[in-house]
Amino acid sequence: MTATDKNPVCVENSHGRELHRAGWIIIDPFTIIENGYIETSNGFIKGVHRGTPAEKHIDHGPGVIMPPLxxxxxxxxxxxxxxxxxxxxxxxxxxxxxxxxxxxxxxxxxxxxxxxxxxxxxxxxxxxxxxxxxxxxxxxxxxxxxxxxxxxxxxxxxxxxxxxxxxxxxxxxxxxxxxxxxxxxxxxxxxxxxxxxxxxxxxxxxxxxxxxxxxxxxxxxxxxxxxxxxxxxxxxxxxxxxxxxxxxxxxxxxxxxxxxxxxxxxxxxxxxxxxxxxxxxxxxxxxxxxxxxxxxxxxxxxxxxxxxxxxxxxxxxxxxxxxxxxxxxxxxxxxxxxxxxxxxxxxxxxxxxxxxLGIEQYTGTLSKGKRAKFLYLPVRAKNQNRLFQGIISNER
Ligand SMILES: [Zn+2]
Structure with a gap:
């Protein structure tokens, strides 16, 4: 599935190591990285890092990688x-x-x-x-x-x-x-x-x-x-x-x-x-x-x-x-x-x-140890507040 202005792309890593880059990464509502990437391995998040990785990676674009809803x-x-x-x-x-x-x-x-x-x-x-x-x-x-x-x-x-x-x-x-x-x-x-x-x-x-x-x-x-x-x-x-x-x-x-x-x-x-x-x-x-x-x-x-x-x-x-x-x-x-x-x-x-639901050990944020299952949403934002505004006004 490809991203449109409104639809998220659902991303899942189930095996092997992958790096997923985007313009923004929301780890949780209070921890946001501008220009960063998620390191995943065998279905789990290994870490979230700043910058663009030097190694082979999947570049999702200028939008945001965020936890699933x-x-x-x-x-x-x-x-x-x-x-x-x-x-x-x-x-x-x-x-x-x-x-x-x-x-x-x-x-x-x-x-x-x-x-x-x-x-x-x-x-x-x-x-x-x-x-x-x-x-x-x-x-x-x-x-x-x-x-x-x-x-x-x-x-x-x-x-x-x-x-x-x-x-x-x-x-x-x-x-x-x-x-x-x-x-x-x-x-x-x-x-x-x-x-x-x-x-x-x-x-x-x-x-x-x-x-x-x-x-x-x-x-x-x-x-x-x-x-x-x-x-x-x-x-x-x-x-x-x-x-x-x-x-x-x-x-x-x-x-x-x-x-x-x-x-x-x-x-x-x-x-x-x-x-x-x-x-x-x-x-x-x-x-x-x-x-x-x-x-x-x-x-x-x-x-x-x-x-x-x-x-x-x-x-x-x-x-x-x-x-x-x-x-x-x-x-x-x-x-x-x-x-x-x-x-x-x-x-x-x-x-x-x-x-x-008692499942916060698996999801809810993109912190280390959680499942490597997240969304890429193609919103463009100049700052963090605009970013959240862009996400939550994503009514279809
Ligand atoms: Zn009911």
């Missing part, structure tokens, strides 16, 4: 629902339509479109993913596509007898773990059990939390449309320790928050919630484009950062977002959050995502 939260299995659901009729109407359409499409179509979306991710430089699947259909798609990261099998409801053993991947670049859907859709007993199992295996655990007003009202007031919905489905939530709590304080009381948990969304998170998250060292992943489409509002990323949180980026699914490309998510954030500097937004799409 990490989409820390998406649902590949919903890719067939792209552009088919209405956003303006409220979140509950959207969920209802999603379930109907997913059922009507059938597994074959869901698998086919998930496969196409996985290849798009590879081509657009989003090489690492945290994928959520309730149907269990995306693990092999991810492995075959060449993407790396974590496949989370997601559970909801209250049936604790239904938890499957972890899959063993064919490929050591993909790990399998589990996720609980959300505190208002998954029983406390099931959530605790899922967290215990993933924690025992030393794997990340993912949960949507503080996303909708229905969720907050149910957990705080023990009433509302969601309470009626659960009751109508015959789900007995009387033993759930909810009431006078926010979703974040509820899952904290349950013991779900630690450094292996990824709390996704946090649209309805107050100051105290953010302090709880920061203290617990839980990872945070935000999906602003999806949030704006479904809920008409955005997470307070500036406040998260003030509290010491390092948010990762996700897109959620193509059922609620135009693309799964983190370049697009960074461009959106750059437009919407004027107070965030470009290097911080770049960190969200790279190292923060790698840390959230």
């Amino acid at each position: 990490v989409n820390a939260h998406l649902h590949l299995e919903l890719s067939a629902l792209k552009n088919s659901l209405p956003f303006g009729k409220g979140f509950r109407a959207w969920v209802k339509k999603l379930l109907e359409k997913r059922e009507a499409l059938g597994l074959e179509k869901l698998v086919k479109e998930a496969g196409k979306a996985a290849l798009d991710l590879m081509e657009s430089g989003n090489l690492y993913v945290g994928d959520i699947s309730t149907l269990g259909i995306t693990g092999s798609i991810i492995e075959e596509s060449g993407l790396n990261g974590i496949c989370f099998h997601e559970y909801l409801g209250s049936d604790i007898s239904d938890i499957q053993p972890f899959f063993t991947g064919k490929n050591d670049s993909v790990s399998f773990s589990i996720a609980g859907h959300a505190p208002h859709s998954t029983s406390a007993q099931l959530l605790r059990m899922l967290k215990k199992r993933s924690g025992f295996a030393g794997l990340p655990f993912s949960i949507h939390v503080a996303e909708s007003d229905d969720e907050s009202l149910f957990i705080h007031d023990k009433r509302g449309d969601w309470a009626d919905f659960l009751t109508s489905r015959g789900i007995d939530w009387s033993s759930w320790q909810i009431g006078s709590k926010t979703p974040v304080s509820y899952i904290n009381d349950m013991g779900l928050l630690d450094s292996l948990t990824i709390a996704v969304h946090l649209l309805n998170a107050n100051d105290r919630d953010l302090e709880i998250l920061a203290r617990s060292k839980a990872k945070v992943c935000v999906c602003p484009r999806s949030n704006l489409n479904l809920h008409g509002k955005l997470p307070d990323i500036e406040k998260m950062i003030q509290k010491g949180i390092k948010p990762a980026l996700g897109t959620d699914s193509l059922a609620s977002c135009k693309s799964l490309n983190i370049f697009d998510e960074m461009a959106f954030i750059s437009n919407q959050y004027q107070g965030l500097d470009p290097a911080t937004i770049f960190a969200m799409g790279t190292i923060n995502g790698a840390a959230a």
